[in-house]
Every structure is written in C-alpha cells, then in structure tokens.
Amino acid sequence: MNLRRPDLRAGLAMAIVTGATAMMAGTPLEVPVSDLIFSHPLHVTDQGIECIVCHAAIPSSTIADDRNLPSMDVCADCHDIEDDENCGQCHRDPDNPSPAVEIERSVLFNHKLHLDLKTGCLTCHSLSAENGEISRMRIMPGKPLCMNCHDGLRAAWNCHLCHADKTALADIHPIGWRHQHADQATVKPEWCRTCHQREVYCISCHRGDNQAGNIHDLNYEYTHGLDAQGKEADCVRCHDRRAFCNDCHERENRMPLAHSTLAWRNEHGRAARTDIENCASCHEVGDPTCARAGCHRDSDGIRGTDPRLHSADLNRFDSHGPWHSDDGYFCFACHTGTGRSGVGFCGYCHGDAD
Amino acid sequence: MYGSERSDEAYWRSYFGFNSTATLWRENRNRSLGLHTDLRWTGDLATREPGIPQTYIYDFYVKLGGYPAGSTIWAGRQFVYNTLGSSLIDGLRAKLRIVKSVNLDLFGGTTVSHETPEKIQSLSDYSMVGSRIEYSLRRAFRLSLNWLAQTSNGSISRHRVGIDAWREIRRIEFYSRVSYDLLGLDMAGALARVTARPDKWYLSAEFDWRKPSVDRNTVFGLIDADAYKGVRAEVTRALGRDLSVLGQFHQELLNGDDAWRSVFGLRTTHFMISWHHRDGRGGESDGFQGQVNVNIKRSLEMYGSMFISRYLIQPETPHKIDAYSSSAGLLWRPGWTMQIRVEGQYLRNAVDKSDFRMLMQLAKSFAMKAAGSEAGE
Numbered sequence: 001m002n003l004r005r006p007d008l009r010a011g012l013a014m015a016i017v018t019g020a021t022a023m024m025a026g027t028p029l030e031v032p033v034s035d036l037i038f039s040h041p042l043h044v045t046d047q048g049i050e051c052i053v054c055h056a057a058i059p060s061s062t063i064a065d066d067r068n069l070p071s072m073d074v075c076a077d078c079h080d081i082e083d084d085e086n087c088g089q090c091h092r093d094p095d096n097p098s099p100a101v102e103i104e105r106s107v108l109f110n111h112k113l114h115l116d117l118k119t120g121c122l123t124c125h126s127l128s129a130e131n132g133e134i135s136r137m138r139i140m141p142g143k144p145l146c147m148n149c150h151d152g153l154r155a156a157w158n159c160h161l162c163h164a165d166k167t168a169l170a171d172i173h174p175i176g177w178r179h180q181h182a183d184q185a186t187v188k189p190e191w192c193r194t195c196h197q198r199e200v201y202c203i204s205c206h207r208g209d210n211q212a213g214n215i216h217d218l219n220y221e222y223t224h225g226l227d228a229q230g231k232e233a234d235c236v237r238c239h240d241r242r243a244f245c246n247d248c249h250e251r252e253n254r255m256p257l258a259h260s261t262l263a264w265r266n267e268h269g270r271a272a273r274t275d276i277e278n279c280a281s282c283h284e285v286g287d288p289t290c291a292r293a294g295c296h297r298d299s300d301g302i303r304g305t306d307p308r309l310h311s312a313d314l315n316r317f318d319s320h321g322p323w324h325s326d327d328g329y330f331c332f333a334c335h336t337g338t339g340r341s342g343v344g345f346c347g348y349c350h351g352d353a354d
Numbered sequence: 355m356y357g358s359e360r361s362d363e364a365y366w367r368s369y370f371g372f373n374s375t376a377t378l379w380r381e382n383r384n385r386s387l388g389l390h391t392d393l394r395w396t397g398d399l400a401t402r403e404p405g406i407p408q409t410y411i412y413d414f415y416v417k418l419g420g421y422p423a424g425s426t427i428w429a430g431r432q433f434v435y436n437t438l439g440s441s442l443i444d445g446l447r448a449k450l451r452i453v454k455s456v457n458l459d460l461f462g463g464t465t466v467s468h469e470t471p472e473k474i475q476s477l478s479d480y481s482m483v484g485s486r487i488e489y490s491l492r493r494a495f496r497l498s499l500n501w502l503a504q505t506s507n508g509s510i511s512r513h514r515v516g517i518d519a520w521r522e523i524r525r526i527e528f529y530s531r532v533s534y535d536l537l538g539l540d541m542a543g544a545l546a547r548v549t550a551r552p553d554k555w556y557l558s559a560e561f562d563w564r565k566p567s568v569d570r571n572t573v574f575g576l577i578d579a580d581a582y583k584g585v586r587a588e589v590t591r592a593l594g595r596d597l598s599v600l601g602q603f604h605q606e607l608l609n610g611d612d613a614w615r616s617v618f619g620l621r622t623t624h625f626m627i628s629w630h631h632r633d634g635r636g637g638e639s640d641g642f643q644g645q646v647n648v649n650i651k652r653s654l655e656m657y658g659s660m661f662i663s664r665y666l667i668q669p670e671t672p673h674k675i676d677a678y679s680s681s682a683g684l685l686w687r688p689g690w691t692m693q694i695r696v697e698g699q700y701l702r703n704a705v706d707k708s709d710f711r712m713l714m715q716l717a718k719s720f721a722m723k724a725a726g727s728e729a730g731e
Binding site for chain 2: 155174176186187203211219223228256273274280283326
C-alpha cells in the first residue's frame with residue numbers, strides 16, 4: 001500500500017477522523033425530559049383506575065393530533081390541586097409548573113377504529129414500572145409494535161395507512177437514499193425492518209427490473225452513460241457486468257464514438273487508467289480486443305517487452321496460479337502458452353529451456 | 355403484465371410472481387422454523403425471445419430461528435451482503451449472537467448466474483463467502499469487521515477485508531468504512547459520512563474513495579488504474595408542515611477530468627419538482643423532474659411522474675439529445691390484502707419517437723392456518 005499517495009491519505013484521514021469522532025463522542029441517545037411526574041402502574045395497576053377515566057376522549061379520537069391527555073381538572077377529581085404545597089407531587093419544578101408538551105405527530109392514527117375492533121389499550125401501551133417517572137415516552141408505542149399486527153396478513157401493511165399521502169420514496173427517505181441505503185441496511189438492519197418487514201423487500205428492487213421507474217428514470221436505458229462514466233454510482237453493486245452490460249452493448253453493437261477516431265490509439269491507455277470500469281463494462285474476460293490490434297500481444301515471449309498492460313515484474317499470484325490448469329485464463333488473451341520450460345510465456349517463470 | 359409498443363414491434367410481457375412465508379414449526383416468539391419462497395415466471399404473449407419464458411427463483415430458503423438462542427440460520431437460495439459485496443447465492447447464512455453485544459454473521463455458497471438462474475453453479479468456479487462480526491454498544495455505536503472472498507471463472511476474483519464504524523449522537527450520525535484488497539495488497543476503498551438532523555433540517559456530507567470495481571482475475575485487474583474520489587453534500591429544509599426545499603451536490607474527482615452534478619427541488623405532500631444539472635466527465639445534461647401523488651379516496655391513489663432532459667453523453671455527438679418520459683397511474687386497494695395498479699407510460703428518446711407502455715399489476719396476499727396448529731401463515 002502506497003501511503004504517499006495524496007488521494008489515499010485523504011480518504012484514510014477522513015475515515016479515521018470520522019470513525020474516531022464516532023467512537024469518542026458523548027451521550028448516546030436523546031431522552032426528552034418532562035416537567036410532569038406521573039406513574040401509570042401506580043394508577044392503573046395498583047389503584048385499578050380504568051384508562052378511560054382520565055383519557056375520556058379516546059373512544060371518539062380519530063386522528064393522532066387529538067389532544068388525548070387529561071387536563072388538570074381531571075386530576076382534581078381525586079387530587080387537591082388548589083394546595084400550593086403539593087405542586088411538587090406532580091411537577092418537577094413546582095415554582096414554574098408547566099403542562100405536558102404535545103408532540104406534533106407525523107403519522108395518522110385512529111384510536112376509535114382500533115377500540116371498535118376490540119384492540120385493548122394495553123395491546124399498544126405497555127405499563128412498565130417507572131418508579132413515579134412520567135411515562136409518556138416509554139408508553140408510546142413505536143413502529144415495531146404496530147408491525148406486530150400490521151404485517152399484511154392480520155392487518156393492513158401499507159405505507160399510506162399511517163403516512164397518508166407520503167407514499168413516494170422521497171417523502172420518507174432523503175433524496176440521496178438510493179446511494180446510502182446499502183450502508184444503512186448493513187449497519188442498522190433492524191431500523192429498515194420497522195417498515196420493511198417482509199422477507200421479500202430487498203429483492204423486490206434487487207431483482208433488477210425497472211418497470212415502474214422506481215429505481216431509475218424510464219429512459220435510463222439511453223442516459224445511463226452519464227451516470228456510469230460520471231461515477232454517479234457503482235453500477236456493479238447491483239448489476240452483474242458480465243451479463244448485464246454486455247447483453248445490450250453486444251446485441252446493439254453500441255460502441256463509444258471515440259473508439260472510431262484516429263486519436264483513440266494514443267488516448268485509450270489514459271482512458272483505461274482513468275476509468276477501467278468503463279472498459280470492463282463491454283470488454284469481456286479474455287476478450288481478444290486488446291491483443292487483436294497488435295499492441296497487447298506477446299509476440300516474442302521475451303520478458304518485459306510485451307504486453308504493455310502491466311509491469312514485467314508482476315508477481316501477484318502464487319506459483320500454482322490458475323493459468324496452469326485453465327487454457328482459457330485471461331493471461332492467454334495476450335500470452336501464448338507453450339508448455340515448454342524457458343519458452344515464451346512459460347519461460348517467464350520456468351527458467352531456461354532444457 | 356407489462357406491454358410496450360415501440361415503432362417497430364410490440365411486447366406483452368406477462369409475469370406471475372409468487373412469494374410465500376410458511377411457518378413450519380413454532381415453539382415461541384423467538385424459536386421457529388420457516389420456509390420462504392419468492393419466484394417469478396416471465397413470459398411474452400406477443401414475441402419470442404431467447405430466454406423467455408423464464409422461471410427465476412429469487413428466494414428459496416429454510417429459516418431456523420432461536421437455535422442457539424439469539425441466532426438465526428438460513429439455508430437455500432437467498433440474497434446476502436456485507437459492506438464489501440452482495441450476491442444472490444445458493445448456500446448458507448448464519449447470524450449468531452456470541453455475547454449480548456457481539457454478533458457474527460457468516461454466509462457462503464455458489465453465486466447465481468443471471469443468465470441461467472435455474473442452475474446451481476459449481477462451488478469451485480462461482481462462489482462467495484463472507485463474514486461480519488459486529489460489536490454494538492447501547493444501540494448508538496457499532497463497530498464491525500467484514501471479510502469477503504468471491505470466486506469467478508474458477509479463480510478468486512475478489513478478496514477483501516474491511517472495517518466500519520457507526521455512531522449516533524443525538525441527531526448526528528457518523529459512519530465510516532475502510533476496505534483492503536487482499537489480492538492486490540492495496541487499499542480498496544474508504545468512505546466517511548456525517549448526517550445531521552437538527553430541527554427542520556437534513557444535512558449530509560460524505561467523502562468516498564475507491565479503487566475500480568473490476569475482478570482481480572481478469573485482464574482489467576492488472577491495470578494500475580486510478581482511484582475514484584467523490585464528494586457529496588445534501589440538504590433538505592422544511593419550510594412548513596408540508597413544504598420543504600432540497601438540494602444535492604456531487605463532485606467526482608477524476609484527475610482533472612471531473613464530473614459534477616446538482617439537484618435542487620421543492621417538495622410538498624402531494625408533489626415534488628426538481629431541477630437536475632450535470633457537467634464534466636460522462637457528459638452534460640439538464641432536466642426537470644416532477645412527481646405527483648393524490649389520494650382520491652382512502653383506497654384509491656392517483657399518481658404521476660414526468661422527467662424531461664436534454665443531454666450529451668459523448669463529446670463526438672453533433673448535438674444534444676432530448677429525452678422525455680412520463681407516467682400516470684391509479685392504485686386501488688379494494689381491501690387490506692389486495693392491490694390493483696394500472697399505469698400508462700410514455701417515452702420519447704434518441705431511438706423511439708413514441709414508446710407507449712402499459713403496466714397492470716394485481717397483488718393479493720392471503721393467510722392460511724393449518725388445522726390443529728397453534729400458528730401458521
């Protein structure tokens with residue numbers, strides 16, 4: 001590894017700095033703090049008070065933004081709220097008491113519908129022991145809990161059910177999501193599963209068709225060269241180059257216009273070093289193209305003269321490399337196997353002729 | 355059904371997809387044995403093409419959960435991935451919990467040929483094995499070590515190790531990964547990304563450095579090719595409950611032959627419109643994209659999209675080319691388990707002055723419970 005290369009140093013530095021920052025930084029999770037002190041287990045489990053006593057509006061609530069928390073008047077049915085000495089019983093800061101803060105919901109939820117279907121409160125709202133703390137955040141169900149029933153079999157599994165009109169990819173994920181999602185799926189698969197529970201989800205895109213234009217624009221067949229050459233994405237992450245690119249490019253005889261210019265003979269080496277993926281998208285393994293023009297052909301078998309694709313002292317393989325048993329190995333696109341020590345390609349390693 | 359009538363010929367591709375998840379046995383919520391299948395049959399009513407009709411099995415695996423505790427084992431055809439690569443394989447995958455905060459993911463098998471998916475390839479010629487061991491701390495920090503080896507055409511085409519770290523601090527995520535090529539004994543790639551979600555904002559920036567994705571056992575793997583370097587930035591700002599503006603910038607650094615692209619857009623609940631611009635290596639293009647989504651009724655959705663662009667891919671091309679595509683469709687959900695989609699598509703491009711396509715889709719999911727069983731789907 002050549003660490004003197006500036007681009008390599010820059011990449012490594014970025015990765016190390018980000019990784020180190022990530023490892024050393026402070027508090028892991030944001031925990032909202034409420035002014036209120038309230039224990040659901042104390043009221044519901046110990047005192048046997050029905051949920052509806054305090055949350056009287058719930059049976060008629062049809063949207064998540066309804067304010068379904070009880071007001072202080074409801075507390076006054078049992079507690080003496082006029083006694084200023086007792087404020088500290090419910091408020092952490094009795095000198096500046098404040099009500100529960102309503103959170104703006106981004107999803108739809110119909111309490112009435114669920115209660116009409118005989119879904120009990122405790123199906124979604126668990127009453128964990130909280131030792132007198134406000135239970136708001138812990139008692140609110142997360143999406144994984146919804147998905148226990150909404151799996152498409154027991155109950156509907158459609159984005160629009162909760163996310164209203166937000167059914168397009170861009171509504172839920174940021175615009176660069178296609179580029180980033182593989183990292184997220186690898187690092188935080190459980191986060192993906194909060195919505196995409198079905199086993200088939202990955203393959204529904206990774207099967208490779210684009211009929212609805214969800215992966216690429218419908219005209220992508222004609223404009224994909226912009227992305228492929230401009231490195232918008234690593235095409236090979238999704239597409240098998242051997243089958244995918246060659247299938248069309250060979251059948252349609254699509255060749256870059258630059259190939260037919262006189263300058264190409266001198267230019268193509270630089271082009272190959274700049275973007276070898278581009279060459280590999282059309283030229284197959286063992287493709288005779290490179291040797292056909294008389295350039296990359298090992299005509300004399302003398303070490304170090306030809307071919308010009310790689311250094312003469314190339315030694316990346318062990319002494320039992322696959323070219324010994326495979327006549328179709330890519331080395332033979334340029335070299336000629338002689339089967340004799342000291343002669344031609346074989347002579348590169350096997351010494352002088354006997 | 356997907357029909358296309360171009361200037362000279364017509365296609366009427368018909369598809370039948372079937373995916374199922376059967377619970378063969380379940381002891382409790384965590385211990386179970388299931389069979390999952392996902393296959394698609396493709397035919398054509400109008401033309402005859404090589405390879406059509408085709409039956410493609412995407413998934414066919416048995417999944418055993420809970421043995422040992424906290425572990426899952428998959429056996430059969432399945433999609434596998436880690437940070438170093440991905441593939442559809444015929445083989446095994448095991449996700450094992452070593453201790454509470456350490457998980458090990460192992461997979462291996464023969465890779466599936468996209469040309470002959472009905473065949474299981476030779477293990478010595480086409481295979482992939484990989485692993486990922488992950489340490490996680492309080493769901494806010496993860497550190498993983500990855501390994502992947504792939505064989506193509508009978509010899510090793512890719513052999514890499516990599517490390518990645520992810521950290522979340524309040525509304526800021528840090529992610530970085532580095533990979534090393536064990537065949538070329540050189541760095542293979544590095545990426546660093548920071549994403550922040552302060553109130554009403556989405557901000558993301560990354561630097562990506564990678565060597566070309568070419569198989570090491572091909573002539574292309576011998577060329578000492580330049581690495582690709584890219585910088586990306588993305589921002590979204592909510593201006594209200596249903597309105598936000600967004601922007602994206604990407605510059606690919608290719609030794610002076612750079613490529614850059616930018617996107618600016620406006621998004622509301624019901625529509626999105628954006629302007630795309632590219633320049634530099636790869637060509638140049640300008641385009642407008644629009645999307646609309648309207649729920650006519652709770653069970654009926656109308657949607658549409660449009661993308662118009664003027665582009666030039668190769669400098670030798672005498673003039674820019676126009677491309678236009680649009681689609682409009684209805685999505686009807688007559689019940690919880692059924693979905694019907696009818697979509698019309700219209701394209702104009704360099705080859706076809708008029709290409710009209712029709713997509714019709716019916717999806718129905720159903721559940722069955724075997725008599726006497728405690729749970730089955």
